[in-house]
Amino acid sequence: MYSKVILALCFVFCTTAYAHEMTPAYPQLKSSYIEGVLSAKMKLFNRRQDVSYYLIEVFTSDFKPIPFASSSISTVSSKVIKVGYNKSKIFDVYIRSNDIDRAVYICTQSKLFKQTDQISLITSRVCSKIKDK
Amino acid sequence: MDIKTITTLAFLMPATAAMAVDSPISGVVEPKCSIWTETAGVYGHPLPYKLTTKPADGGVKASIRVDIAQADYYKTKFTHPNSFSSSPTLTDAVSWTGSTVVGAVGVAGMSAYEAAKVTYNNVTEFNMTLAGSTWFTIESEASYGSTKSLPAGNYTALIVAECIAK
Numbered sequence: 001m002y003s004k005v006i007l008a009l010c011f012v013f014c015t016t017a018y019a020h021e022m023t024p025a026y027p028q029l030k031s032s033y034i035e036g037v038l039s040a041k042m043k044l045f046n047r048r049q050d051v052s053y054y055l056i057e058v059f060t061s062d063f064k065p066i067p068f069a070s071s072s073i074s075t076v077s078s079k080v081i082k083v084g085y086n087k088s089k090i091f092d093v094y095i096r097s098n099d100i101d102r103a104v105y106i107c108t109q110s111k112l113f114k115q116t117d118q119i120s121l122i123t124s125r126v127c128s129k130i131k132d133k
Numbered sequence: 134m135d136i137k138t139i140t141t142l143a144f145l146m147p148a149t150a151a152m153a154v155d156s157p158i159s160g161v162v163e164p165k166c167s168i169w170t171e172t173a174g175v176y177g178h179p180l181p182y183k184l185t186t187k188p189a190d191g192g193v194k195a196s197i198r199v200d201i202a203q204a205d206y207y208k209t210k211f212t213h214p215n216s217f218s219s220s221p222t223l224t225d226a227v228s229w230t231g232s233t234v235v236g237a238v239g240v241a242g243m244s245a246y247e248a249a250k251v252t253y254n255n256v257t258e259f260n261m262t263l264a265g266s267t268w269f270t271i272e273s274e275a276s277y278g279s280t281k282s283l284p285a286g287n288y289t290a291l292i293v294a295e296c297i298a299k
Contacts, residue, residue: 018170025164025206025298048170105297112291121218122195122292124168129298 018048020124022108026131032094039092042128044108046083051124053111054081058095059127061104068103069094080111103130164206166261166296169198174271174292181282185274195271196236197294204264207296213273214290215255221286225278232272233257239266260299269294 022044032039044054056079058068070078071092083089095103107127176184177191186192199209213231217223235247240263251258261267271292277283 019167019200021165021167023163023165025166025203047167050170121289122170122173122197122294124170125293125295126166126168127295127297 018050019045020048020051020054020108020110020126021045022126022128025128027093027106027128028131029095029100032092034094036097037094038097038100039094040106040130041090041092042106042108043088043090044081044083045088047086048110048124049085051110051112052082052084054083054108055079055111056081056091056093057105057107057109058093058103059105059107060102063105066095066099066103068099081108105129162202164298165200165202166207166209166298167200168294168296169200170195170294171198171268172196174273176273176275176288176290178283180280182277182280183274184283184288186272187274195273195292197269197271197292198266199261199269199294199296200266201261201264205262206299207261208299209259209261209269210293210295210297211257211259211269211271212293212295213255213257213271214275214292216290217275217288218291219287219289221284221288223277223284225281228276229255230274231255234270234272235259236268236270238268240264243267 022042024042027040027042029038029040046054056070058066060066070081081089081091093106105127107125109125110123112121112123172193172195174186174195175193176186178184179190186194188194197211201207211233213233215229217227235243238244238246242263243265246259246267249260259269273290273292275290
């Protein structure tokens with residue numbers, strides 16, 4: 001009985017849940033202010049206390065990378081976005097119209113610091129599928 | 134009814150009308166997938182050459198919850214480690230094993246995910262056909278050389294949890 005109580009208490013207090021979310025699931029590409037470039041507006045919500053940076057990626061259907069630009073103004077890279085804990089950020093992804101037929105997924109992947117005391121780490125990646133062009 | 138009562142009522146009527154103003158709270162439900170890292174997982178060190186997340190060997194299995202807001206919009210992919218992302222210099226090969234299983238489910242029908250999962254290399258895929266929460270348990274084990282002692286130092290291995298719109 002006591003072991004069950006301890007296990008139940010441990011389930012509540014020993015574990016801390018953190019989440020990574022990105023919407024919309026099916027973004028639509030629209031004409032941007034640059035000719036020959038389309039853009040999609042995405043929203044990232046960071047509920048992971050252990051993560052502050054997310055890498056933006058664009059892939060083909062078989063997860064081959066596609067060149068793109070983003071509206072991220074992070075000092076790290078134009079493809080890395082800084083999002084504080086419990087904060088959301090809206091960002092634009094710009095894709096050349098030449099690459100539109102190949103572009104299928106827009107993803108964000110959590111980036112973890114290399115120097116950490118934790119021995120096992122979890123990287124999360126959420127991918128949205130570009131709505132039929 | 135006297136004039137005093139009529140005057141009081143006349144003043145109260147507009148006041149009660151003002152209290153009936155609506156104050157709506159709006160919200161949008163859209164297809165969404167959330168990856169919750171509930172337990173990061175810890176390697177136990179039962180033998181000099183082995184690191185394992187098995188609780189019997191002093192480890193802790195990783196637990197990840199996936200919340201799906203709308204049924205049949207996403208698939209999930211879990212990659213258990215097949216290398217250390219950081220470690221001391223290792224001169225011999227490390228052999229890796231691991232698995233991902235459905236740990237607990239929020240909706241009874243999700244139990245079928247386990248039988249329908251697709252496994253290749255160190256990746257396990259699940260088709261999220263129902264809305265709700267599913268808990269996945271990830272196990273990992275690393276053995277160094279045949280039975281060589283792992284050098285002292287910090288070891289880090291990465292689990293990748295993915296949610297991909299279908």
